Each structure stands twice: as structure tokens, then as C-alpha cells.
Amino acid sequence: MQKRALITGVTGQDGSYLAELLLEKGYEVYGLRRRTSTPNYENVIHIKDKIKWISGDLTDLASLIEAVKTSDPDEVYNLAAQSFVAASWPQPLLTGQITALSVTNMLEAVRIIKPSAKFYQASSSEMFGKVVETPQKETTPFYPRSPYGVAKVYGHWITVNYRESFNMFACSGILFNHESPRRGLEFVTRKVTDAVARIKLGLQTELRMGNLDSLRDWGFAGDYVRAMWLMLQQDEPDDYVISTGEMHTVKELLEVAFSYVGLNYEDYVVIDEAFVRPAEVDLLLGDCSKAKEQLGWELSVDFKQLVHIMVDEDLKRVKAEDRYNQLMVTH
Numbered sequence: 001m002q003k004r005a006l007i008t009g010v011t012g013q014d015g016s017y018l019a020e021l022l023l024e025k026g027y028e029v030y031g032l033r034r035r036t037s038t039p040n041y042e043n044v045i046h047i048k049d050k051i052k053w054i055s056g057d058l059t060d061l062a063s064l065i066e067a068v069k070t071s072d073p074d075e076v077y078n079l080a081a082q083s084f085v086a087a088s089w090p091q092p093l094l095t096g097q098i099t100a101l102s103v104t105n106m107l108e109a110v111r112i113i114k115p116s117a118k119f120y121q122a123s124s125s126e127m128f129g130k131v132v133e134t135p136q137k138e139t140t141p142f143y144p145r146s147p148y149g150v151a152k153v154y155g156h157w158i159t160v161n162y163r164e165s166f167n168m169f170a171c172s173g174i175l176f177n178h179e180s181p182r183r184g185l186e187f188v189t190r191k192v193t194d195a196v197a198r199i200k201l202g203l204q205t206e207l208r209m210g211n212l213d214s215l216r217d218w219g220f221a222g223d224y225v226r227a228m229w230l231m232l233q234q235d236e237p238d239d240y241v242i243s244t245g246e247m248h249t250v251k252e253l254l255e256v257a258f259s260y261v262g263l264n265y266e267d268y269v270v271i272d273e274a275f276v277r278p279a280e281v282d283l284l285l286g287d288c289s290k291a292k293e294q295l296g297w298e299l300s301v302d303f304k305q306l307v308h309i310m311v312d313e314d315l316k317r318v319k320a321e322d323r324y325n326q327l328m329v330t331h
Helices: 013-024 063-071 092-113 148-164 188-200 221-231 251-262 291-297 303-331
Strands: 002-009 028-033 052-055 076-077 118-123 172-173 206-211 240-242 268-272
Touching: 002 063, 013 028, 013 221, 028 063, 052 063, 063 092, 076 092, 092 118, 092 148, 118 148, 148 172, 172 221, 172 268, 188 206, 188 251, 188 268, 188 303, 206 303, 221 291, 240 291, 251 303
Parallel strands: 002 028, 002 076, 028 052, 076 118, 118 172, 172 240, 206 268
Antiparallel strands: none
16 A cells, blocks of 8 residues: 655645655655745646645644645644744744644644544654753753744654554654755855855855854765655654754865865854854754664765755856846846
């Protein structure tokens, strides 16, 4: 029998890689999309016609119930969220509605219509925040430092609660920072690689940054969605930290990205207090040994390879955009 999967957030970075993976494995993939006047299919344009689209909104339980009825899924991957940490301070209520309470909506829809479906919740390393131990593992206490982190803690624990209360196969992946060329331009990794491309091509002269000493555990999104799938192939539901086990500073990110195109980041980077978080998360480092041992999960892309891949893709994209803009001017 062909497996069926329902993905929320399918047009985002993780959703697009996950949809690719599931389609390769022969799944029938359903993607939940919110009604907008201008839908953004950029990340899934190459597989758009292979995804079965369902309209729905995470804040509307009735539409989620209909989505579960229509898709009749074997697996549900709840990836949609207000996922930009910086935006969670000026929009804390929206972040709470979308990133926290909507998880309950999704779990309720599954519980009511298809309680046998396996459920994956996208938890986050931002839940650890002001870390109480290093490295962070599944048993490390949470100490979130942003409205986003707080909302993710709610989503994580409500998933555990549904697992224990209703005997649902519900699990969370506590994913540390994972990046790719499909990452939004507002995130620091893409902000850097996009700027490197523009500066190299003479289209930009500086890059304004916040705290360069923050330490992060950065991996490749394509590797991390494989871990999501593996979690739902187990006999029993559980929660797993997914990470590389390596830390790098924002400064290292800048050094690797700029040096790749023969530039010195110190010539272009300007520190701007506007980009410093109200409550900073200084250090995140994951211990993914449980995932490696129990899921058989492994990394395929290291930090330097990841940054180089992102710079290469941004160079191609920015060159193409510049050629198009020049063509429009001449016509």
C-alpha cells in the first residue's frame, strides 16, 4: 500500500526537502497551504504538481479536521510555524497562536479523525535558550530566551502530553540550526551568503550584523528531514535531538563565506546594535548520540561544505537576477 503523508509548512525550507524525500520513497504527499493572494511556491516549484494541495489554516481547527479527512494520512509532519526568532518579540501573540496553540489544533485534528496516524512535531534548540548544560540532550531542562522559544516549548510538551494521554504515536525532533540555499533571507546564514554574493558581484558594499560571538550548531536541512522520517519509522514514539555536535561562531560563518570568494569579511562587516537580540542565546550545542544510535542517522554535509553550497547558489541566483534587471532597464 502506498503511504500517505500530510505536511504543514510544505513550502518552507524543511517542508520542501521533506516532500522531496517522501516523493522519492513513493509516498502520496499532501501539503497544507494557507489561502493567500500570492502563494509562494519557490522552494517546491520543481515538485509542485506532484504534491496534492489542501487549503487550511493552523489557527482554524475545522479546516485542519477537513485536511486530515481529505488526506487520510499515515504520517503527519507539523512543520509550519512563525519561525523567525527576531520577529517573535514584536509579534509575541501571533507567535504564540501560530507556533504554540496551533500544535494543539493539529494534534486534535489527528486525534479526532485519524488517531492511528504517526505525528511529528518540529521542536527547536531555541527551547534550551540560556543553556543549563553543554552539550544539550533530550533530558536537558528548557530555558527559552524568546517568545519563539517559549512557544516551541509549549508545542513540544503538548505533543508529549497527547502521546501520554491518548496513546498517540507523537514525537518531537529537537532540531538545532539547520540551513540550506532554501533558507529565508532573514536568517543569519542566508543573510551572510546572499551578502557575500552581492558584495562579490559589486552590488552591495557592506553587511550589517549583530553579535558575532554567538555559538551555533549548524547542519544541512536535507540531512535533518531524513531524521524526521526516521523517527516515524520506529516501533515506539520518542523525542530526539538532531544536531552536528559541533559549534561555530557567527564570526566563523563570515570567515568561511567571505574567504570562499577571496574576500576578507572585516573589510565589509559593520556591527549594528539593531541586530542584537533583547535576550541573547549565546551557545547552542547538541548531543545527537541518541539519534545516531537508535535511528541510524548520519550527517552527509559538514559546516564548511554547507556554507560553500549556499554561497554558490546565491552567486548563481544574484547573477541571474542582475542580468534580468539589466535586461528590463535596456527594454
